[in-house]
Amino acid sequence: MANTPQSKKRARQNEKRFAVNKARRSRIRTYLRQVEEAIASGDKDAATKALRAAQPELMRGVTKGVMHKNTASRKMSRLSARVNAIG
Template identity: 85%
Template sequence: MANTPQSKKRARQNEARFNVNKARRSRIRTFLRKVEEAIASGDQDAAKGALREAQPELMRGVTKGVVHKNTASRKISRLSARVKAISA
């Protein structure tokens, strides 16, 4: 356990940051799951709409440091390719 006042404060800050990041990650996963479900249902309009909502959420995760930029770009790219493939 932390002993000095500085290390106690750091422990509090880390826990608060952990909770915020956890909520952000959870929110991103929820949006991604909605896209996955729309793709699975085969409804291209719903999938496009869900993807349009998920993109800013993922990129916000990048700016907040929860997700790496390349990871977010890769997920968006792969999802958009799958959404596009529904019509084919």
């Protein structure tokens, strides 16, 4: 348990940051799931739109420190390839 005033404050800040990051991660996953569902349905237009909507969310996650830049790039690259593969 935090004892000093500074450590108590840091604990409060960590809780707030955790909540914000958790919400942001959840939002990113929702966008990625929508792309996955569009790919699974085989609808290229819907998949392309979902991918375009997901891209800024992924990059925002990078700038906010929720995920690493290379992770977001890898996810975008793989999803783009799958969307382009839809006949």
